[in-house]
Amino acid sequence: MVRIVSFDTIHIPAAAALVAAAAAEARRCHPPAPAGLDDPARAAGLLIGPAASGLGAAALRGGRLIGFLAPLTFDLWGGPGAYVPEWGQAGDPALVGGLYALAAARWAQVGRTVHAVTLWAHRPEVEAAWHDVGFGRAVIDAVRDLEAPARRGRGVKVRRADRADAGRLAALERALWAHLAAAPAFRVHPPPGGRVEAARRLTDPAQPVWLAEVGGVPAGFLSLQPGDEAPAALRSPDLVRCDGAFVLPERRERGVATALLAAALGWAAAAGFAGCTLDYESANLEAARFWPAAGFSPVLHSVARRVA
Structure with a gap:
């Protein structure tokens, strides 16, 4: 019993x-x-x-x-x-x-x-x-090794962002916030801090950011940071964490995200990391399609409910 x-x-x-x-x-x-x-x-x-x-x-x-x-x-x-x-x-x-x-x-x-x-x-x-x-599934935490993705986008230029890119990064972060706040994700989260916060981020060598450009115009970004904010099961000095990524809707399905990921994983491997973690909302349909296809394996599923 x-x-x-x-x-x-x-x-x-x-x-x-x-x-x-x-x-x-x-x-x-x-x-x-x-x-x-x-x-x-x-x-x-x-x-x-x-x-x-x-x-x-x-x-x-x-x-x-x-x-x-x-x-x-x-x-x-x-x-x-x-x-x-x-x-x-x-x-x-x-x-x-x-x-x-x-x-x-x-x-x-x-x-x-x-x-x-x-x-x-x-x-x-x-x-x-x-x-x-x-309960319903809300968030997925996943991990992958640092092997470079096989597919790359054509005509996509990826470069490490610097302080001069603060305005570009701030605009892309705002677009990501709006995407997650809209249907069907409806994520409740404070808006990003804008150009000042972006400039501060871009001066920290431990938190690199990559920008993708198509025809000289920003198309997306991906950022990494130490894995200190990861769940305990995925927290390790050997793992780097992707804490932000976004591709503008008109530039999706063209290899932009894959090119960004390849650049970031290459940097992580050269820096001595062994793997990369991230989390995404299960209702973020684009993320739920892209990250597993890009080699990320779900380790944790978070489920939630609200009661009266």
């Missing part, structure tokens, strides 16, 4: 072991993924805060932990949220409903009405169980 109880600090060692096993399995499926969460000690350290909050749930069989949920709390998509990262959940699909029922009741009691969970992409049966309790 399975009992669902509050997740507490006494459950941390067993929960960390479940997380480490899931992370090791994910890394076997996606070799560029780092090994950090394979270590139960790292997962245990991450779970201390959520365990103390009283907002988690644990599934026990015969006194043994077989699944759990352990959320963080902060604002999500403009509302008070409860967010379960990839290291904050484990267990078979049959446990999802019971774990969520207990945890969600507590989240609602404290006014946390936006619920999100990050899941391992290699376990679609677990994601299906979350769909059954009202």
Whole structure:
């Protein structure tokens, strides 16, 4: 018989072991993924805060932990949220409903009405169980090696952007923001900082940006940064993160994005990185088509719902 109880600090060692096993399995499926969460000690350290909050749930069989949920709390998509990262959940699909029922009741009691969970992409049966309790996929985190893409666009010039390109970059970033704010993605996110912020970015050698031009006119951009903002499962000094990319609608399907990606991956390889990560909204239809075709393999799927 399975009992669902509050997740507490006494459950941390067993929960960390479940997380480490899931992370090791994910890394076997996606070799560029780092090994950090394979270590139960790292997962245990991450779970201390959520365990103390009283907002988690644990599934026990015969006194043994077989699944759990352990959320963080902060604002999500403009509302008070409860967010379960990839290291904050484990267990078979049959446990999802019971774990969520207990945890969600507590989240609602404290006014946390936006619920999100990050899941391992290699376990679609677990994601299906979350769909059954009202969640939909929102964000995908993916990784690839640094082998150059095979296809290149003709007539596309790609160059490293510098401070003089601040206005061009700011315009492209604004276009990306508008694209994501529109249907069907409807992403809630502050607008970019404009020319001043773009100029600041372009003076940082650790955060390179590439511009693509067709006939001397800007057609798109791609930017990289250290992977410090990546989810824990994809956070490593060996991985660089693509934190922005956009091609103007009239220049799509002409190899512009592939040319940008090739330049960025070449730089990353020369800089000593082993792979590249990124995330994209599942409702960003262009991104959802391009990135998998460009060699990015989904490692994490984040699902979400908003309750009354």
